[in-house]
Amino acid sequence: MPGKFASDDIVTALKAAAEPTRLRILMLLMAGELSVKDLTVILGQSQPRISRHLKLLAEAGLVERFREGSWAYFHVSDRSAGGKLAMDILSLVDPDDRGMARDRERAEALKREREASAQSYFQAHAADWDRIRALHVAERDVEAAIADALGAGPFSLLVDLGTGTGRVLELLSDRYDRGIGFDVNNAMLAYARSKLSGISLGRAQVRHGDLYALNLADGAADAVVMHQVLHFLSDPLQAIREAARVLAPGGRLLIVDFAPHDLEFLRDEYAHDRLGFPAGQVAAWMRDAGLSPQKQLDLAPTAAAGPEALTVSLWLAVRPPETNTKTTEKTARAARALEGAP
Structure with a gap:
């Protein structure tokens, strides 16, 4: 208030x-x-x-x-x-x-110009995104799983890291009072901004931001989503730690990415730094960041999808009620030692 x-x-x-x-x-x-x-x-x-x-x-x-x-x-x-x-x-x-x-x-005319420019960028890259989307289960099934895993909320602040087109903020717009998406691509931010302009009173905003150093206070967010982001990052653990930092006690982190695969062309042609992630690896990173993993789900493609089809994985973690970051990290390290986790 x-x-x-x-x-x-x-x-x-x-x-x-x-x-x-x-x-x-x-x-x-x-x-x-x-x-x-x-x-x-x-x-x-x-x-x-x-x-x-x-x-x-x-x-x-x-x-x-x-x-x-x-x-x-x-x-x-x-x-x-x-x-x-x-x-x-x-x-x-x-x-x-x-x-x-x-x-x-005049503002509406300017907005239409901006939308046209952003749409041109989107159309120029749509073939790339369509090719990747065709490799895994239908987007509607992934989005349904995201909505189900994150829960109904309501969330005072939902943060979408690597927001891209702003689709996650659009998908979950009925679950938050305020949503902020961060990305480093200015053209994508322009597209997302125009796409989200209809959400009432500017509840959904997008900003240029470094996923390793977010311009948000500790504990500011009730929910953080990282949808198809980790495989672009050279240091996924650090990004997860930063997501955990901005989560309030009881807050939720939802990660959506690919299970391990061997499609090297995604690394060569689409700048994927990692070729998917084992379920245990992401869960271990969540624990390292002081979070408590709650759920892991694999969305496997059908046999008809072909040999290059990818499995989409979801991981959900919660920040424990304890707010002392150093203490929670110490507890997480002790838990990993007992479990023999990496």
Whole structure:
């Protein structure tokens, strides 16, 4: 729940919002994330002027800023008293206001341009993804298994690592109050952002981020999903440790990837660093990160799929109630020693 404002902070926030351009910016950012460049195009104002307005809004706590590569994106904060105040103020604005309606039209036009560009990228790579998807069980079966394994929630914050097209955030949109997807591919982020724009009040967001060093506080997430991500990573254990770090006590980590296989062309042509993972290896990594493995499931292809068909595996782990990371890691090491695990 957002906290309360001190009286001086209320005055600062109201002053920040009490300017025509800044009010227009707030209206636009409540509908979705935008960059400085986006806002200059929509509002027809210079970059320094827009940046100054955003600086004042951010200092007042009304908007949040995050980086995506060399760009910065902004949105109305939904986690702070300032964001709540901004939403309260904006609820008083006449939705039929001519100026605000014009801004929305320009924002929609910009969004359509962005979607067209992102769609072009997606189409250029669709054949690659289709070839890989054809190697394993139907995507609908994988998605059904993901939804079943993760559980109904609801989750205050769900994090999707290596979000790609944002499909996991879309699939699970009825199970979280807020969802954030991280990826390092800016073109994929653009596609995901356009695809997720219909989820109400910006509940689903995507950000540029390093899976080994997430810009999230310890224990911030109730659920973390890593869907077809580990096989691209040179250090899967470190990524799992980082996922565990951001999990709250009782939080869930769901990993979806391939079982071991020998399709070397995936390494050569599609940058797969690992050719699948043994079930025990991923479970051991989860324990190493202080998590408690709960479930492992294999989705094997049918015989008709051919000799190159891959098995998709799911692993679910829970972070124990204990919140002392060092203690949980020590306990995990002791458990592995007793079990003879690697």
